Amino acid sequence: MPNSSLMALLVASYGRNYLARPLSPSSSHPDFFEVQSRGKKHEVAVGDLLEITTTSAHQAVIDKISPRKNLLFRSDAFRSKSIAANVDQILLVLATEPAFSPDLLGRAAIAAAHEGIELRILLNKTDLTDKLSKARELLAPYKNLGIPMHEISAKFDAGSLDAIEPFLAGKISVLVGQSGMGKSTLLNKWVPTAAAQTREHSTKLDTGKHTTTACRYYDLPTSWGMKDGTLGALIDSPGFQEFGLAHLSESELQHAFSEFSPYLGHCRFHNCTHSHEPGCAIQEGVKVGQVSPTRLNLFNQLLHESKNATLQTQGHASS
Numbered sequence: 001m002p003n004s005s006l007m008a009l010l011v012a013s014y015g016r017n018y019l020a021r022p023l024s025p026s027s028s029h030p031d032f033f034e035v036q037s038r039g040k041k042h043e044v045a046v047g048d049l050l051e052i053t054t055t056s057a058h059q060a061v062i063d064k065i066s067p068r069k070n071l072l073f074r075s076d077a078f079r080s081k082s083i084a085a086n087v088d089q090i091l092l093v094l095a096t097e098p099a100f101s102p103d104l105l106g107r108a109a110i111a112a113a114h115e116g117i118e119l120r121i122l123l124n125k126t127d128l129t130d131k132l133s134k135a136r137e138l139l140a141p142y143k144n145l146g147i148p149m150h151e152i153s154a155k156f157d158a159g160s161l162d163a164i165e166p167f168l169a170g171k172i173s174v175l176v177g178q179s180g181m182g183k184s185t186l187l188n189k190w191v192p193t194a195a196a197q198t199r200e201h202s203t204k205l206d207t208g209k210h211t212t213t214a215c216r217y218y219d220l221p222t223s224w225g226m227k228d229g230t231l232g233a234l235i236d237s238p239g240f241q242e243f244g245l246a247h248l249s250e251s252e253l254q255h256a257f258s259e260f261s262p263y264l265g266h267c268r269f270h271n272c273t274h275s276h277e278p279g280c281a282i283q284e285g286v287k288v289g290q291v292s293p294t295r296l297n298l299f300n301q302l303l304h305e306s307k308n309a310t311l312q313t314q315g316h317a318s319s
């Protein structure tokens with residue numbers, strides 16, 4: 001079979017193993033190609049649109065990654081991990097029990113704001129009512145920021161999911177959250193064929209036992225109909241505990257905290273870090289209740305990590 005070049009969508013990743021699906025199905029191509037990057041240069045992510053060249057009946061190499069609308073990833077001083085590319089929306093799944101990490105919530109919100117991706121928070125397991133008020137308390141600063149939120153019970157109240165469906169149709173949404181929050185339960189409710197698709201991916205990639213560390217792309221059911229010519233999809237990401245944002249610069253961080261914007265440029269010192277300086281406009285915002293202290297603490301923590309990462313790459317390690 002002669003090698004041919006085609007466009008394909010990256011639909012599954014496990015470590016450095018990738019599966020891509022031809023954009024235009026044709027009888028001369030399989031449903032999926034196992035794709036490899038040439039050398040180590042190409043960091044690809046689920047949702048990437050690729051130009052590939054076939055090397056055998058089921059394998060291909062990546063020639064080019066199409067320019068991305070966005071790339072959701074996390075990083076610390078030493079490495080970065082892609083979560084998904086070209087997404088319209090982040091669905092952050094939190095639960096009443098086990099209690100979610102407020103730090104991870106804060107970081108996901110900053111990642112979304114920085115990449116210009118819509119964020120929607122799903123508070124799951126509201127059937128566990130005794131933990132509900134604590135969860136709502138932790139979410140209050142984000143409600144005040146105007147981030148859309150839904151209280152749901154994926155397992156016990158199918159009706160609680162109805163209000164979310166109109167916000168999924170026609171969009172590429174990525175499920176993000178710690179493990180145990182209910183991401184897989186939600187995926188299986190919305191995409192009843194997800195389990196079957198996962199099995200098919202796993203057979204192709206031969207990663208049966210590593211399914212939890214994989215990222216996967218699932219088309220929404222055709223019965224939901226198209227919006228702007230697209231069906232939309234859900235991307236399932238592995239649960240993670242850490243959400244490093246060390247790649248964001250000081251200025252990028254300041255702008256990702258949208259509630260800081262009225263205060264930026266009004267501090268007494270032009271290089272104010274908004275932590276201890278006199279005449280800090282953002283500290284003033286905290287005093288008058290316009291900025292949540294939790295958010296300012298998060299900013300200071302992220303700034304510290306960002307500066308540390310810069311020092312590390314320059315070879316001046318500090319902690």
Ligand SMILES: Nc1nc2c(ncn2[C@@H]2O[C@H](COP(=O)(O)OP(=O)(O)O)[C@@H](O)[C@H]2O)c(=O)[nH]1
Nearest residue numbers: 125153154155156178179180181182183184185
């Ligand atoms: N009480 C309760 N348990 C749930 C709900 N949704 C999911 N679970 C349970 O929470 C556990 C983790 O769910 P899973 O979907 O695997 O979470 P994931 O790790 O985020 O993919 C499972 O035992 C689910 O049955 C819910 O609405 N209420």
Ligand SMILES: [Mg+2]
Nearest residue numbers: 183184185239
């Ligand atoms: Mg899961």
Ligand SMILES: [Zn+2]
Nearest residue numbers: 267272274280
């Ligand atoms: Zn300041």
